[in-house]
Amino acid sequence: MAAGADEIHGIIIVGGGICGLATALALHRKGISSLVLERAETLRATGAGIGIQVNGWRALDQLEVGNELRKLAMPLSGSACRMDKRDIHDSSRAIKVPIRTEFRCLKRSDLLETLAKHLPVGSIRFGCQVEAISLEPITRFPVVSGNDGTSIKAKHAVFAIYPEGHNFANRFQQLIGDGVNFRLIPIDDKIVSFNAIHLQPSKADCSTISRNMELIQLVTLQRMQGFPEEIIDLVRHCDTASLSFTQFCYRAPWHMAFETFQQGTVTVAGDAMHVMGSFLGQGGACGLEDTVVLARCLARTTMSEGVNHSGDDRKLGKSIENGLRLYVKERRWRILMLSFQTFLMGVLVAASSGFKKVLATTVLAVLFRSNCKPKEHTRNSRTPLTRAVPTPGPTHSHWKSWAEWIVEAQARLRRGRSTRRGLSIHVTDRAVTRRALVQHSAAFLDRPATSVPSTILTRSRHHNVLSAPYGPYWRAVRGHVAAGALHPSRLGQLGDLVRALRSGAPAGESLHFAVFSVIAEMCFGEDVVYELGEARLRAILRFQRDLLLALPSFWVFVKYPRIGRLLYTSRWRQLLALRRQQEVSFLPLVAEVRNRKTKARHGSTFTAYVESLRELRVHEDGDRAVTDGELVSLISEFLGAGTESTASALEWTMDNLVKHPEPQRKLRLEVDAVVGSSRDRTVEAADLSRMPYLKAVVLERLRRHPPVPFVLRHVRGRDADAAAGALGVPRLPGGGATVNFLVGKIGRDPAAMMPFGAGRRICPGLAPVVFYLEYFVANLAREFERWEADGEEVDLAEFHGSFFTLMDRPLRARLVPQDAAAAAAARPAK
Ligand SMILES: Cc1cc2nc3c(=O)[nH]c(=O)nc-3n(C[C@H](O)[C@H](O)[C@H](O)COP(=O)(O)OP(=O)(O)OC[C@H]3O[C@@H](n4cnc5c(N)ncnc54)[C@H](O)[C@@H]3O)c2cc1C
Ligand code: HEM
Structure with a gap:
């Protein structure tokens, strides 16, 4: 989209208020860049405090700033x-309602500054007033032009600071007088935020007092006749410099039902979409919800339609329009209900007629029982946007873990048809698991076809290792997975990772990208990172991850192969687009690798995965080579299974060390003892075998948080009897059985960990993975003196929204480099 004659930007956001900044952050979390144009010269925190209800906190959690703000x-x-x-002066006459969900007040400036802090540098342009927005005729991208504009709304709110501490309880208070509706919220022990909405102000009031702080205070005090003394004192002694007075804008609920809200690639969010009265205190929280939904919808359409990196502006414009349409559709009902509730509250508070009050109370009681509707959105999970599942349907729905999906689906199939479709068995006993997977592994050779991503994505046409039935093809391809482990001397990623962490880049994201780069080099060859460049590589990482997270929603096509695609057409299109995106990304890379192979290889003995696959012949199947479809599935598996599981294991390990300084210290001592004190030398492969504590740390995390918490098998036919014996059940029905070994649960017993599965289908990545995990952890321990929590408590909650168990919140850590720590120690104390 264009911003002025010469500049082109991805997304332009007009207004750097709460919603503008939150939208930019939400898009940033989804990997979409944007530019915020703000007319003020700095962050503008008109109004003092803001009460954020539970739905707002959920949105802030998804933006990954919730915990940081909670502290403030x-x-x-x-x-x-x-x-x-x-009886306004009589506090005993107040209607008191306990708040049982999360509701906190914070300074507006804290909120704005925190949102802005997490944006990439240069994302906000101050002093830039937008005058008009028009659509470019061909691409229908918006063209934004500056200066001069209109004021939007009004509030009258300040802080009062009590150096000795105030006596207002941690309660939101509202006093409805004749002249003003007064609202007070404590921000902390010493600061109280308040605002006074002038009911029916005269035009003269607005024009004469708006620029004179003393007058604002005076007129407000005059309108507060009969208010309790402590409240009057609060207004009388507040800092007048922070007072502001502007006109209040309001959009009636019925506008929400019919307003278009979107024109081409332009839409509105926050107050610009649904400015409402302040009776419910939901304006800001609802705006934050908008931003999360907007980012999801945009990411979903630009990603699923495979156009975000295609370079075709028309297609991109269309997919942005589709994303915005989804966003408006999803938000309309929600904002309609919220603004209707606010409207009714307003009638209840301000109407002079008793009849209107009774009517408003009745409708409120019927439609919005106990004021609980705003909390409906609390189903919106805490899962950060970077981890959120980009699937069709409402964004606040609860997603089951992949294992739950499979097991539930199997159970549904089983009901009433157990003999034909088979039985579903969960195993949590370690002895039974060991007996079945290790001693009787020959009876447990296949996975249920429907449990494997590539089966779903290619509708069983192009198998990879995970999905292949035990047999010649499986044997041929499996052998190649771990063939190309990189020698650490060629791991440039370590240096890049250290540089990123030194510069303060987000730890979780940096580790994830470093792991992906290693896996990509194992897959496509050592030069792939250099040749593709970081941006293209990150784009592949992003769509692979989005694809993985979207997979559960495609299960319907396995369950209803024929009518599924008719019933869920947009989902079906999304699936085809994702697969297409894989084809257009991977196959040209494979061709490049082949060309490269014919040139000089710098004397390297390393063979990339795709090189070895190109040479591969399936002897039992007429000596055939792997097809392009199979190649794409195999590459997708290698990148997806390899990256997510390894990155997750690395994050869990690092996070645990951040949380517990003592193991961190012990680990550092061990590394230093083996490698010596010279800081020039990195930890080499040969050093790792002399670091038992390091191995224990890595394995312990794999045990406590296995990235793949279940191992699935399907047994039938001749194997059924042997399998029944191993499982200790009398016999299995004719349709066989799906057996889910819950290795995550089993591994809670230290003697029984199986994070890589077991038997003939054990993970072939095991050896290189453990080696890379140790290599990264040891070198980071050597490079950085301390790893500390970055601003907030380490949270080890798990996220089960995908095939893997990820961290609910990506790792946040501040890493203090050795040289910085040494310099600080050498500095004389003041
Ligand atoms: C008195 C009062 C109390 C409230 N209390 C609460 C509460 O307790 N809880 C709650 O959740 N909500 C509350 N709200 C609502 C909440 O403040 C708003 O919903 C929220 O601030 C909306 O954010 P926004 O980003 O959409 O708009 P704003 O915060 O108003 O930001 C708009 C930004 O756009 C900029 N801008 C405007 N025009 C242009 C232009 N042409 N070019 C460039 N930039 C421009 C402005 O300078 C401004 O920075 C309250 C509102 C009021 C009035
Ligand atoms: C910490 C990292 C990893 C963990 C915890 C992990 C875990 C697992 C588990 C539990 C299985 C199922 C085993 C079974 O059914 O018995 C599996 C299978 C598999 N993994 Fe891994 N894995 C990791 C990394 C990798 C890597 C890096 C690759 C390749 C690049 C990889 C490729 C595979 C493949 C191809 C299979 C299927 C094996 C088969 O069916 O024969 N994994 N993995």
Whole structure:
């Protein structure tokens, strides 16, 4: 999209208020860049505090700033509303309601600064007032032009600071007088934020007092006749410099039902979409929800339609339009209901007629029982956007883990048809698991076809190692997986990772990318990172991850192969587009690798995975080579299975060390003892075998948080009897059985860990993976003196939304380099 004559930007956001910045951050989390144009010269925190309800916190969690902000915010335990104007001074007449969900107040400036802090440098342009937005005729991208504009809305809110501490409880208070609706929220022990909405202000008021702080204070005090003394004192002694007075804008609920909200590639969010009265305190939280949904919808369509990197502007414009359409569709009902509820609350508070009040109360009671509707959105998970599942349907739905999907689906198939379709068995006993997978591995050779991503993606046409039935093809391809392990001397990623972490880049993301780069080099050859460049490589990583997360929603095509694609057409198109995107990304790379192979190879003995696959012949199948379809599935498996599991294991290990300084210290001592004190030398492959503590640390994390927490097998036919014996059940039905060995649970017993599965289908990546994990952890321990939590507590919660068990929140750590720590120690104390 264009921003002025010469500049082209991906997405332009007009307005750097709460929603503008949150939208930019949400898009950033989804890997989409944007530019915020703000007319003010700095971050503008008009108003003092803002009460954020539980849905807002959920959105902030998804933006990955929730915990950081929680530390700056005060939790509120209840609300008290004095609606009776005659007894407004009497606190015992207040209607008190406990708040049982999360509701905290924080300074607006803290919120804005935190959002801005997490944006890439240069994402906000201040002093840039947008005057008009028009659509470019061919691509229908918006063209934004500057200066001069209109003011949008009004509030009158300040802080009052009590150096000795205030006596207001941690409760949201509302006092409804004749002249003003007064709202007060404590931000912490010493600061109280308040705002006073002038009911029916005269035009003269607005024009004369808006620029004079003393007048604002005076007029407000005049309108507060009969208010309790402590509240009057609060206004009388507040810092007038922070007062502001502007006109309040409002959009009626019925507008939400019919307003278009989108024109081509332009849409609105936050107050620009649904500015509402402040009776419910939901404006900001609802705006934050908008931003999360908007980023998801945009990422979903640009990613699924495979156009974000195709360079075709028309296609990109179309997919952005589709994304915005989805966003508006998803938000309309939600904002309609919220603004209707706010409207009814307003009628209840401000109407003079008793009849209107009764009517408003009745409708509120019927439609919005106990004011709980805003919390509906709390189903919106805490899962960060970078981990969120980009699937069709509402973004707040709860996603089951992949294992749950399979098991539940198997159970549904089983009901009433157990003899034909088979039985589903869960195994949590370690002795039974060992007996079955290790001693009787010949009876447990296949996985249920429907449990494997590539079966779903290619509808069983192009197998990879995971999905292949035990047999000649499986034997041929499996042998090649671990063939091309890189020698550490060729691992340039370590240096890149250290540089990224030294520069303060997000730790989780940096580790993830470093692991992906290693796996990509194992797959395509040592030069792939250099030749593709970081941007293209990151794009592949992103769509591979999005694909993985979207897989559960495609299960329907396995269950209903024929009518599924008719019933779920857009999902079906998404699946085809994702597969197509894999083909257009991987096959040219394979051709390049082949060309490269004919040239000089710098004396390297390393053979990339795709090179070895190209040479491969399936002897039992007429000496055939692997097809292009199979190649794409195999590469996708290698990149996906390899990266997510290894990166997850590395993150769990690092996070645990960040949380526990003592093992961190012990590990560092071991590494230094083996490698010596000279900082010039890195940890080499040969050193690792002399570091038993390092091995224990890595294996312990694999045990406690196995990236793949279940191992699935399908047994039938001749194997069924042997399998039944191993499982200790009398016999299996004719349709066979799906057996789910819950190795995650079993591994809680230290003697029984199986993070890589067991038997003939054990993970072929085991040896190189453990080696790379140790290599990265040891070198990072040597390079960085301390790893500390970055601003917030380490949270070891798991996310089960995909095939793998990931961290619910990506690793956040501040790593202090050795040289910086030494310099700090040498500095004389002041
Ligand atoms: C008195 C009051 C109390 C409230 N209390 C709460 C509460 O407790 N909880 C809650 O959740 N919500 C509350 N709200 C609502 C909440 O403040 C808003 O919903 C929220 O600030 C909306 O954010 P926004 O980014 O959409 O708009 P804003 O925060 O208004 O930001 C808009 C930005 O756009 C910029 N801008 C405008 N025009 C242009 C232009 N032409 N070119 C460039 N930049 C431009 C402005 O300078 C501004 O920075 C309250 C609102 C009021 C009025
Ligand atoms: C910490 C990292 C890893 C973990 C925890 C892990 C775990 C697993 C598990 C549990 C299985 C199923 C085993 C079974 O059914 O018995 C598996 C299979 C597999 N893994 Fe891994 N894995 C990891 C890394 C890798 C890597 C890096 C690759 C390749 C680049 C890889 C490729 C495969 C393949 C191809 C299979 C299928 C094997 C078969 O069916 O024969 N894995 N992995």
